[in-house]
Amino acid sequence: MTPAELxxxxxxxxxxxxxxKPGPVAAMSLRGMTVSYGEKPAIFSVDADFEQGAMTAxxxxxxxxxxxxxxxxxxxxxxxxxxxxxxxxxxxxARGRMAYVPQRASVDWDFPTRVIDVVMMGLYRExxxxxxxxxxxxxxxxxxLDRVGMADFAHRQIGQLSGGQQQRVFLARALAQAADLYLLxxxxxxxxxxxxxxxxxxxxxxxxxxxxxxxxxxxxxxVQSYFDxxxxxxxxxxxxxxxxxxxxxxxxxxxxxxxxxxxxxEQLELGGxx
Amino acid sequence: xxxxxxxxxxxPILIGVLASIACALPGNFxxxxxxxxxxxxxxxxxxxxxxxxxxxxxxxxxxxxxxxxGAAAVIAVALIEAIKRLGRIEAGAAMGVVxxxxxxxxxxxxxxxxxxxVHLDVEHALMGSLESLIWLEADGWASLTDPAALAGxxxxxxxxxxxxxxxxxLTWLFWRPLVLxxxxxxxxxxxGLPVAAIGFGLVVAAAVAAVAAFDAVGSIIVIAMFICxxxxxxxxxxxxxxxxxWSIAFATLSAIVGYVFAGYGPxxxxxxxxxxxxxxxxxxxxxxxxxxxxxAPRRRRLGEGRGSA
Numbered sequence: 001m002t003p004a005e006l007x008x009x010x011x012x013x014x015x016x017x018x019x020x021k022p023g024p025v026a027a028m029s030l031r032g033m034t035v036s037y038g039e040k041p042a043i044f045s046v047d048a049d050f051e052q053g054a055m056t057a058x059x060x061x062x063x064x065x066x067x068x069x070x071x072x073x074x075x076x077x078x079x080x081x082x083x084x085x086x087x088x089x090x091x092x093x094a095r096g097r098m099a100y101v102p103q104r105a106s107v108d109w110d111f112p113t114r115v116i117d118v119v120m121m122g123l124y125r126e127x128x129x130x131x132x133x134x135x136x137x138x139x140x141x142x143x144x145l146d147r148v149g150m151a152d153f154a155h156r157q158i159g160q161l162s163g164g165q166q167q168r169v170f171l172a173r174a175l176a177q178a179a180d181l182y183l184l185x186x187x188x189x190x191x192x193x194x195x196x197x198x199x200x201x202x203x204x205x206x207x208x209x210x211x212x213x214x215x216x217x218x219x220x221x222x223v224q225s226y227f228d229x230x231x232x233x234x235x236x237x238x239x240x241x242x243x244x245x246x247x248x249x250x251x252x253x254x255x256x257x258x259x260x261x262x263x264x265x266e267q268l269e270l271g272g273x274x
Numbered sequence: 275x276x277x278x279x280x281x282x283x284x285x286p287i288l289i290g291v292l293a294s295i296a297c298a299l300p301g302n303f304x305x306x307x308x309x310x311x312x313x314x315x316x317x318x319x320x321x322x323x324x325x326x327x328x329x330x331x332x333x334x335x336x337x338x339x340x341x342x343x344g345a346a347a348v349i350a351v352a353l354i355e356a357i358k359r360l361g362r363i364e365a366g367a368a369m370g371v372v373x374x375x376x377x378x379x380x381x382x383x384x385x386x387x388x389x390x391x392v393h394l395d396v397e398h399a400l401m402g403s404l405e406s407l408i409w410l411e412a413d414g415w416a417s418l419t420d421p422a423a424l425a426g427x428x429x430x431x432x433x434x435x436x437x438x439x440x441x442x443x444l445t446w447l448f449w450r451p452l453v454l455x456x457x458x459x460x461x462x463x464x465x466g467l468p469v470a471a472i473g474f475g476l477v478v479a480a481a482v483a484a485v486a487a488f489d490a491v492g493s494i495i496v497i498a499m500f501i502c503x504x505x506x507x508x509x510x511x512x513x514x515x516x517x518x519x520w521s522i523a524f525a526t527l528s529a530i531v532g533y534v535f536a537g538y539g540p541x542x543x544x545x546x547x548x549x550x551x552x553x554x555x556x557x558x559x560x561x562x563x564x565x566x567x568x569x570a571p572r573r574r575r576l577g578e579g580r581g582s583a
Contacts, residue, residue, distance in 0.1 A: 074460075074463065075463060076460045076463045076464065092466070095465060099464075102458065102460045106460055107458045108306075111306060111456075111457050112306075112511060112513055113457065113513065114513065117513075118457070121457070124451075124454060124467075125465055127450070128450075129448065129450060157512040159512070173461075177465075
């Protein structure tokens, strides 16, 4: 056997498709991701490669499994099958290189804590069980708040924040993790325009720093201006690639079916034939 | 306060305080996780487990009691699942049915069992025997340094002290993961925290506190102490660490004031008998919660938000 075949055998035969061209290792690659919440699969056998240094949007209709795909990739929900590699490594070894921004509504904002304490949670892997919080930890947390424009809110009770401010606190916590790959679940859902602009600024800065960003997104009108790449999902993967080639009227129609009227697709002013 | 206080009141008050603190600490986390019912559940479910452990082992030593309580908890979880699936009954109702049935079964078993040699009967199961945990060998504060007198301390004191110490140390050690998983479970998973194990550990710690406290102060106080001090403390502050400190203060206050009221309160009203200390401690903790609801600085929106766990 050739070394490549040996590798194949060692991986249980689950190697990348043979036609995949050897390129830079993806920030995150998913193979055969299947999750089921009942009898019907929420996502079925989804493959994806989130490119390094790019901003990727995961789009699809409600119930398409966008959030589920992220959660399964992070082991938050159990998967029936599937393999996750982060920068070519298994998930457990790459946890320190990833930061996750959950949906804002997934936590109880009435929890008795302050903004700065939430951001500090992003430093847990560094601090451990009993590690002392030192000056540079506080500086890192404060700096993260600064980057999302929330520097003056450090000592606010989190229950007093608006939705947009809550979302920015969550982003600051992810920034404090100093990760290479940022995974965000609907970061723009229910936030004001100023927050959306602040968040996209931060994400674009991350990209220029060579970090990778993956976001579940549902506003089709901003896909082209915000993102480089797109994954269209509806339980199965419909299309994946650069926005220019993968975000077309055909792929959108295939993803959303009849739910997206042709008129809406036209408004997106996509290149290519309609 | 002299010899009589040391002999008759010191140890019951200490046991009451330690039991209250041991329950209040995990209670804070259970409350914020909207799992307050679990404290209630544990305090009910442990009874048949304790009675069975006594029947099998013939003693009320700590280890068989804990094993019995643990076995009862496992059976309770299995029963709840079975009722939910087979009976197609909603989770809350299934839990309520299982807890009360197991507790009632424990009471019946107690009635039919000869436990005259030990502190284990229906009355003690409900209200404990705090008043009887006196220190006969003591004859003043000097006894605290007298090895012979110390040897006569009620064994319940040592047991609850150890249980309380375990709970305090575990809370201190696992403070960050406990807070993190309580606030944001999904995020906690992504940074590699063993969320399920932490949740399970919390319930086990609560069970240890419940069994040790049950032994001395009965189930009424266990139910009250899991919830009342943390709930009142939540209304005092918007910082979780401060909330936990308040809950310890409220637990201590309830135990001391409750014990004193139970012993002397009726006398002040011209009555002769004392009332149950455990009952009075639980009542005082309820009154503190009521006062906190009316006057505390952060008295809004408690228990609102996400659906119950």
